[in-house]
Amino acid sequence: MKKTLHYIFIALIISLSSCSSGEKALQHGNYFAAVSKSIDRLRSNPDKAKAQETLLASYPLAVQWYEREINNLQASADPFKNTKSVDKYQLLNRMYNDINRCPTALQLIPNAKSYQNELELTKQNAAPECYQAGLNELVKGGRQNGINAYNHFQKANSFVPNYKDVQIKLGEAEYMATLKVIIEHIPVNSQKYKLSSEFFQDQVTQYLFHNIKRRFVRFYTPKQAELEKLEYPDQIISMGFEDFVVGETHDTNYEKDVISADSVEVGSTTLKNGEKIKVYNKVKAKLHIHKREVISKGLLSLKVIEFGNQKIISDKQFGGQFNWFYEWGHFNGDERALTKEELEICEHEPILPPPHQDLFVEFTKPIYTDLTQELRRFYNRY
Numbered sequence: 595m596k597k598t599l600h601y602i603f604i605a606l607i608i609s610l611s612s613c614s615s616g617e618k619a620l621q622h623g624n625y626f627a628a629v630s631k632s633i634d635r636l637r638s639n640p641d642k643a644k645a646q647e648t649l650l651a652s653y654p655l656a657v658q659w660y661e662r663e664i665n666n667l668q669a670s671a672d673p674f675k676n677t678k679s680v681d682k683y684q685l686l687n688r689m690y691n692d693i694n695r696c697p698t699a700l701q702l703i704p705n706a707k708s709y710q711n712e713l714e715l716t717k718q719n720a721a722p723e724c725y726q727a728g729l730n731e732l733v734k735g736g737r738q739n740g741i742n743a744y745n746h747f748q749k750a751n752s753f754v755p756n757y758k759d760v761q762i763k764l765g766e767a768e769y770m771a772t773l774k775v776i777i778e779h780i781p782v783n784s785q786k787y788k789l790s791s792e793f794f795q796d797q798v799t800q801y802l803f804h805n806i807k808r809r810f811v812r813f814y815t816p817k818q819a820e821l822e823k824l825e826y827p828d829q830i831i832s833m834g835f836e837d838f839v840v841g842e843t844h845d846t847n848y849e850k851d852v853i854s855a856d857s858v859e860v861g862s863t864t865l866k867n868g869e870k871i872k873v874y875n876k877v878k879a880k881l882h883i884h885k886r887e888v889i890s891k892g893l894l895s896l897k898v899i900e901f902g903n904q905k906i907i908s909d910k911q912f913g914g915q916f917n918w919f920y921e922w923g924h925f926n927g928d929e930r931a932l933t934k935e936e937l938e939i940c941e942h943e944p945i946l947p948p949p950h951q952d953l954f955v956e957f958t959k960p961i962y963t964d965l966t967q968e969l970r971r972f973y974n975r976y
Contacts, residue, residue, distance in 0.1 A: 616648040625656035626685055633692045633699050640698040653689065653703055660686050673727070676720035680753065683713040717753040724750035728763060732770065737828075740770030741810060771810045773976050774827045776819050776901075777802060781834055790954035791835070794962065798833070801966045811976045829907075830899045831969075836911070838892025838957070840950045846885040853878050854931040879927030881936060884944075890953040891915035894961050898972065908972055912964045916956035918947050 616631035629652045635645035660682045667675040667682075686709045693699045693706045700706075728746035731739045744767035751760045777799055782791040802813045813831075814824060857874040864870050891914065898908035922942035925932060932940070947953070 616645060616652070620648055620652045620655075625652045625659055626689065628652035629656050629689050630692065633696050636698040637696055646698070646702055649699060650702055653693070653706070656689060657686065657707065674720075674723055676716050677723050677749070677753075679716045680713065680720050683709045683716055687713060721750045721754040721757045724753065725757060725760060725763075728767060732763070732767060735770065737771055737773065737810070740767050740772075743767035744771050744810075768810070773811045773829065774814065774824060775811065775829045775831060775973075776814050776816060776824070776827045777831045778833070779816065786950065787838075787840070787954050790951045790958075793955060794958045795833075797962060798965065798969075802969060805966070806970055806973050808973060808976055811973055827901045830901055832897040832899060833965075834895055836893045836895050838890075838954075840890045840892075840953050840957070841947065842889040842891075843947075844887045844889070846887070847883070848885075849880060849882050851878065852881050852931045852936070854928075858928075858930050877928035877931045879925045879929065879931035881923060881925045881932065881940075883921055883923040883939060885919060885921045886944075886947070887917060887919040888947040888953065889915070889917050890957040892954075892957055892961070894958075894965065896965060896968065910968055912961045912968075914957045914959065914961035914964075916953060916959070918953065918956075920945060920947070 616628050620628035632645045632649040664679045664682050667679050690706045690708050724746045728743040731743035747760050747764045750757050780795045854877045857876050859872050860875045861873045894912045896910045897906050921939045923940050
């Protein structure tokens, strides 16, 4: 019972808060919010008197407010007066649409005004404002100005689709805004590991192409940069294996005497009375184990370099290691002294470790993980 009363009390508080939110917005002069909140309330509770009063009071004030704002803008020298007016007409139309989608609100305000014609006319005047602003930014040059230009052209295109040559200008602005990054080949001095290094390089390149998707960042292979005649990239990603060892082998031999954990049947004996019984005792064996461990490890350096001034803006190193091991052996004595695992080792025959190319790939796996995380972190800033 107490829990039920508690939930009813909470629901009452929430309900009272919802009722008063529109009224509070009205009191603070936020007429648009007052209209929106009162309409929302009327959708769930059409008979709510306070919401009806709030809507009746706030809608005329909201219309008056935005009309005055638009008139002031149109009388000003603001270069974006039509662009800003579009936003206000859209809010006026949003109120109109909200009222028409709420039966109670429509009954209270049957003559809500649509500003669709004014909005469309203002969009026609706003498009050249944004288009000219985009041209002004293009003239300045530079990435940030390119981003600004792209945003202006995009807005002009949203006001009037395909306004003038806006599609061409969008392409120019995007190219200017885009950070162009060449991924250099990873040098490996040994021909023996050339294929493995190329495999690693291809993995990193594909990660950059498919997982770091930023509108104004583009990665190029050296071949792509050559085909597209990219003479002046913004950055170079330079990677190289500073040091690596593949197939460093360590052999270890050890012997140990083992005694069975439990007593086992070792034979039988005959008692004086002629009864034959089993004899139990712990058994022993000498275990010979040969362990071969093959260590492969390396260190990769990453440098991000500004092409124009050759300044290094990021310098990191990533290490990786892969240990392959295998055990085989034999024993003398009673096999029952050995554990299951020890018996399995004794059944093994010596085998060759994986090819060096495979070992190279294995030790680069942790390097790949750390490297790609760092590249994602670095380029997500742009």
